[in-house]
Amino acid sequence: MTDEKPADVAARAVRRLTSAILSARAHGAVDPDLAAEISELADLLDAEAVDAVDCISGKVGTHDGALERSPVSGPKNPVAIPLRFELDDDGNASAPAEFPAQYQGPAGFVHGGVSGLILDVAMAVANSGSNRPGMTAEMTLRYLRPVPLHREVTVRGRHLRADGRKMWARGTIEVDGEEAVVCDGLFISKELSL
Numbered sequence: 001m002t003d004e005k006p007a008d009v010a011a012r013a014v015r016r017l018t019s020a021i022l023s024a025r026a027h028g029a030v031d032p033d034l035a036a037e038i039s040e041l042a043d044l045l046d047a048e049a050v051d052a053v054d055c056i057s058g059k060v061g062t063h064d065g066a067l068e069r070s071p072v073s074g075p076k077n078p079v080a081i082p083l084r085f086e087l088d089d090d091g092n093a094s095a096p097a098e099f100p101a102q103y104q105g106p107a108g109f110v111h112g113g114v115s116g117l118i119l120d121v122a123m124a125v126a127n128s129g130s131n132r133p134g135m136t137a138e139m140t141l142r143y144l145r146p147v148p149l150h151r152e153v154t155v156r157g158r159h160l161r162a163d164g165r166k167m168w169a170r171g172t173i174e175v176d177g178e179e180a181v182v183c184d185g186l187f188i189s190k191e192l193s194l
């Protein structure tokens with residue numbers, strides 16, 4: 001028996017579906033009956049969905065619930081890998097990551113925008129781990145080498161310093177221990193009302 005929640009199980013299945021639809025063997029060609037079956041399942045779930053605005057405004061669930069729906073680390077979000085960040089004693093965040101086909105940019109490699117998305121969250125997690133949560137104001141990305149799909153890489157986030165409401169952080173994606181993408185971010189602390 002697993003204690004995995006049904007929504008997490010469903011999200012994981014949708015991730016696999018997405019990857020399978022895009023897989024080289026399928027070449028994008030899906031059996032029409034199967035496609036109809038998948039659409040029917042989507043209709044069924046859609047009929048059960050609560051109002052989308054309530055969902056994102058936090059009326060449904062909690063802030064923790066919002067993290068569970070994160071497009072990077074949310075187990076309930078089929079778009080997420082999902083990454084599981086760990087914090088060390090200094091508040092540095094790290095997570096292993098293996099990107100499947102749906103994150104492809106250049107053939108065989110991760111899309112640069114996806115790397116930016118991942119690093120934004122890695123830095124945000126590190127800022128939060130240092131008790132300095134904030135909103136992203138600016139990000140500068142340097143792409144040093146391509147990040148391969150289907151291979152384990154390491155994502156890191158580090159809070160660097162703070163000055164008043166401003167915080168600086170750095171995020172990296174490492175391939176075989178070498179920096180492939182480096183992101184410098186400026187974050188601004190802000191009270192958010194949902």
Ligand SMILES: CCCCCCCCCCCC(=O)SCCNC(=O)CCNC(=O)[C@H](O)C(C)(C)COP(=O)(O)OP(=O)(O)OC[C@H]1O[C@@H](n2cnc3c(N)ncnc32)[C@H](O)[C@@H]1OP(=O)(O)O
Nearest residue numbers: 120121124125128129134135136137138165166186188190
């Ligand atoms: C385990 C837990 C995990 C937790 C994990 C959580 C993960 C999810 C989080 C992911 C992160 C995101 O995606 S966040 C979403 C993406 N970001 C956003 O939507 C932000 C949208 N922008 C804004 O809301 C706003 O522009 C802010 C908050 C950035 C700043 O507006 P403000 O609050 O009015 O502040 P303002 O007075 O203008 O500026 C304050 C100071 O910052 C400076 N400043 C402001 N913006 C900039 C800028 N772009 N570049 C340089 N400097 C800037 C100003 O010059 C000023 O400096 P001085 O004059 O004082 O020197």
